[in-house]
Amino acid sequence: xxxxVREDVHTTGVPTLCQACDARHRGVCGALNTNQxxxxxxxxxxxxxxxxxxxxxxxxxxxxxxxxxxxxxxxxKMLSDGRQQIVGLQFAPDFLGRPFSRSSRFSAEAATDVxxxxxxxxxxxxxxxxxxxxxxxxxxxxLKELDEARDWMLTLGRKTAAEKVxxxxxxxxxxxxxxxxxxxxxxxxxxxLTRADIAxxxxxxxxxxxxxxxxxxxxxxIHIENNRHITVxxxxxxxxxxxx
Amino acid sequence: xxxxVREDVHTTGVPTLCQACDARHRGVCGALNTNQxxxxxxxxxxxxxxxxxxxxxxxxxxxxxxxxxxxxxxxxKMLSDGRQQIVGLQFAPDFLGRPFSRSSRFSAEAATDVxxxxxxxxxxxxxxxxxxxxxxxxxxxxLKELDEARDWMLTLGRKTAAEKVxxxxxxxxxxxxxxxxxxxxxxxxxxxLTRADIAxxxxxxxxxxxxxxxxxxxxxxIHIENNRHITVxxxxxxxxxxxx
DNA sequence: GGGCGGCGTTGATCCGTATCAATCGGCCCG
DNA sequence: CGGGCCGATTGATACGGATCAACGCCGCCC
Numbered sequence: 015x016x017x018x019v020r021e022d023v024h025t026t027g028v029p030t031l032c033q034a035c036d037a038r039h040r041g042v043c044g045a046l047n048t049n050q051x052x053x054x055x056x057x058x059x060x061x062x063x064x065x066x067x068x069x070x071x072x073x074x075x076x077x078x079x080x081x082x083x084x085x086x087x088x089x090x091k092m093l094s095d096g097r098q099q100i101v102g103l104q105f106a107p108d109f110l111g112r113p114f115s116r117s118s119r120f121s122a123e124a125a126t127d128v129x130x131x132x133x134x135x136x137x138x139x140x141x142x143x144x145x146x147x148x149x150x151x152x153x154x155x156x157l158k159e160l161d162e163a164r165d166w167m168l169t170l171g172r173k174t175a176a177e178k179v180x181x182x183x184x185x186x187x188x189x190x191x192x193x194x195x196x197x198x199x200x201x202x203x204x205x206x207l208t209r210a211d212i213a214x215x216x217x218x219x220x221x222x223x224x225x226x227x228x229x230x231x232x233x234x235x236i237h238i239e240n241n242r243h244i245t246v247x248x249x250x251x252x253x254x255x256x257x258x
Numbered sequence: 259x260x261x262x263v264r265e266d267v268h269t270t271g272v273p274t275l276c277q278a279c280d281a282r283h284r285g286v287c288g289a290l291n292t293n294q295x296x297x298x299x300x301x302x303x304x305x306x307x308x309x310x311x312x313x314x315x316x317x318x319x320x321x322x323x324x325x326x327x328x329x330x331x332x333x334x335k336m337l338s339d340g341r342q343q344i345v346g347l348q349f350a351p352d353f354l355g356r357p358f359s360r361s362s363r364f365s366a367e368a369a370t371d372v373x374x375x376x377x378x379x380x381x382x383x384x385x386x387x388x389x390x391x392x393x394x395x396x397x398x399x400x401l402k403e404l405d406e407a408r409d410w411m412l413t414l415g416r417k418t419a420a421e422k423v424x425x426x427x428x429x430x431x432x433x434x435x436x437x438x439x440x441x442x443x444x445x446x447x448x449x450x451l452t453r454a455d456i457a458x459x460x461x462x463x464x465x466x467x468x469x470x471x472x473x474x475x476x477x478x479x480i481h482i483e484n485n486r487h488i489t490v491x492x493x494x495x496x497x498x499x500x501x502x
Numbered sequence: 503g504g505g506c507g508g509c510g511t512t513g514a515t516c517c518g519t520a521t522c523a524a525t526c527g528g529c530c531c532g
Numbered sequence: 533c534g535g536g537c538c539g540a541t542t543g544a545t546a547c548g549g550a551t552c553a554a555c556g557c558c559g560c561c562c
Contacts, residue, residue, distance in 0.1 A: 091412045093501050099415040101408035114398060119405055146390040153397045154358060156404055161363055163407040164345040168335045170414040171343040171461025175519065209540060217415025219520060224541055241540065257337050419549065453510060466549055468511055485510065485557095 043081070045147035054141070058133040063124040069110070072121045078132045079111035085128035086206040090214065091120045100215040102159065103206075105189045109155050111135065113142065126206045170217050173257060178216040179226040180255035183236065187246060195249065202245040230255065287325070289391035298385070302377040313354070313366040313374075320362050322376045323355035329372035330450040334458065335364045344459040346403065347450075349433045353399050355379065357386065370450045414461050417501060422460040423470040424500035427480065431490060439493065446489040474499065 046054065060083070063069070070076050072092060082104050089102035101120055104110055110130075112118060142148050169181050188195045190203045205212070209220045216223065230236045235252055237245040246252050290298065304327070307313070314320050316336060326348050333346040345364055348354055354374075356362060386393050413425050432439045434447045449456070453464045460467065474480045479496055481489040490496050 089408070091408065093412070093416060095501070097416040099412040101411045112401065114401065120408060146393065149390065149393050149397060153393060153400060156397060156400045157356065157358065160400055160404045160407060163404060163411065164333070164335065164364060167345045167407065167411060167414060168337070168343040170411060172337060172341040220540075221521080221542085222519060225519095228541075257339070463550055464510080465512085465551080469549090472511075 045145065045151040046141065047145070050141050050145065054133055054137065057137055058131055060129070060131050063128040063130065065124055065126055065128075067124045067128075069122040069124065069130075070118045072119070073117055074121070075117050076111060076115075077135050079109065079135050079138050080130045080132040082106045082108045082110055083129040083131055085124065085126040087122055087128055088125040088207070088211060088215075089120045089122055098214045099217065100211065102163065103185075103189070103215070109152070111138075113139065113152060125211060175216075175218055175222050176226050176229065176255060177257050178218060179212075179223060180230065180235075180252055181258070182212060182216055183230075183244065183246070184249075184252055184256050184258060186244075187249070187252075200245055200247045201249055202243070205242045205244060289389065289395040290385065291389070294385050294389065298377055298381065301381055302375055304373070304375050307368040307372040307374065309368050309370055309372075311368045311372075313368070314362045316363070316365045317361055318365070319360055320355065321379050323353065323379050323382050324374045324376040326350045326352045326354055327373040327375055329368065329370040331366055331372055332369040332451070332455060332459075333364045333366050342458045343461065344455065346407065347429075347433070347459070353396070355382075357383065357396060369455060419460075419462055419466050420470050420473065420499060421501050422462060423456075423467060424474065424479075424496055425502070426456060426460055427474075427488065427490070428493075428496055428500050428502060430488075431493070431496075444489055444491045445493055446487070449486045449488060 043051065043054070063085075069080070069087065072090075084106050087104040087108075087110060088100050089104065090098055090100050092098045103125070104122075106129075110122060138148075142152070169178055173181060186205060186207075187201050187203055190206065191201065194201050194203075207215065209223050212218075213220045213223045227236075227238065230252075231238050235246070235248075235255060237247070239245075287295065287298070307329075313324070313331065316334075328350050331348040331352075331354060332344050333348065334342055334344050336342045347369070348366075350373075354366060382392075386396070413422055417425060430449060430451075431445050431447055434450065435445065438445050438447075451459065453467050456462075457464045457467045471480075471482065474496075475482050479490070479492075479499060481491070483489075
C-alpha cells in the first residue's frame, strides 16, 4: 500500500495508532488499507502498563490484540507447583495475540514499563478474512517467533549456565538496539528483566544467574552499573561465551 | 473449496498427491483450487526415505517443500562442538518447509521410515501469492508449531529428567494415535525415535533416558517390548509423572 | 558358526547447578 | 532517622544428571 495515503490518514485527525505500529514495519498496521486503518484507529486504545501488570492469564480468553509500542512483554507458562518458564519476549513493534484461538496458552505480563496499542480481536479477525496482506504479515511474524523459539530450545536443552547467560545478554543487545549491535565498538543497554525473570527465561535459579553475571564481569566481558545497566566492550567475546 | 471437485481431480487420472495430504486436513493441499491441484500434482514427487536420511542441512538452501505422508521427521540444531537438540518433530500430515526464507535454520532428517510428497518451493510460493486460503493454512500450521515449541520450552527449562521422559511418551502417544489417546483404556504405540534421539529431544543423555524408562517400567507406568514397543495401561498415571 | 558393530542397559563416580542461608544496598514509609 | 521490604550477591552444602566404563542383546556378514 501507498505510504502517502497512510500519512494522510494521520494528518486528517485520526489517532496516532499506526505511526508507531509500522515504525519498523512489523506491526500489523502496515498491511491495512485506508478504510481499515480508519476503522481500527477509531476502535483502538493506547495504554501504558506498569511492570508486573498481567495482560492475559494462562488459559484465559482473549478479546484483545495489541501492538507493543515500547517496553518488553514476557510470555510465561507455569506448572501446577509454581515452576515457571518464560517462553517468549515481545519487543516493539511486535504483535501480541493468537489468531484463531479464543484462549491463550500462556500468560502475558509487562516486564518493564510497557506502552501498548490495543484493539478488539473480532475487528482484526474480520480484517484478516478480507485482507490477505494482513494474514501475510501475521504469517511472517509467526514464522519469526517460531524461529526464535527453536533457537531458544537449543539454548535451554544443551547449553551450560554460563552459555545461557551470555546468550541472553546477546539476545537483549540485539533486540533493544539492533543498529548498535550491527556496528563496531562497545554496546550498552539496560536489562529489561529482573534476575528472577532472567532465571525463568533461562531455566536457571536467580543465584546461578547472579553468579554467572559476576563471573562475566570479573572476566571483563561485561561491565555492570546499578544492576541493570550493561556495557559490552567487545561483542565477539560475549558471543564466544554464548557458543554462538 | 468443494470436496466433490477435488475427488474429480483424483478420479480423472491425476496423481494421488492430495488424497494423502488432506487426510486429516492439515496438509497444504486442502487449500488449493482445482487448477492449482492439477499443476501441483504434475510437479510433485512421492518418495520414501530410510531412517537417518537428511532432507535439508542446517543453513542449507531449500528448494523443496514436502508433506509428510507417513513416518516421523526430526528437526535438529547443532552447536559447533557437536551438542545437538531436536527442536521439532513432524508427523503426518504436517507440512515441511519454511516460506519466505531461502535457507533453513535447522536440519531435517528422517527419524523413521518416512514417506514424503515433495514439490518445488517456487511453485508453492507462487500459489501462496495468489491463494489466500493456502496462506491461511500455513498460518494455522505455523501457529500450531509455535504452540508446540513453547510447550516444549517449559519441559526443557523446568522439568526433571523423569518428567521429561514421561512428557515425551505422552507427546508420542498423542501424535501417533490421536484417537486412542482420547478414549479410555490402555494405549500402545512404537517409539519412532532411538534413545539417542529421545535424549536430543529432551536435553538429556542416553543413559539418563534409559534409566528413567526402566524406572517407569519398574513402577508399572509403562510396559516395554523389544525396546521400542510401549504399552501405557493408564494414561492418567503417565500424565501425573509428566506433571501435565 | 563366530566375530563384529550398533543400540540399549546398568553401575560407579564426578561435577554443575539447586538449595538453603546470610548479608548487602536501595527505597518507601512511618 | 529507623524499620522493613525487595532485589541482588555471596557462601556452604546437597543432589540430580553427566560422564566414564563395562556388559548384554541382536542382526549382519565373513
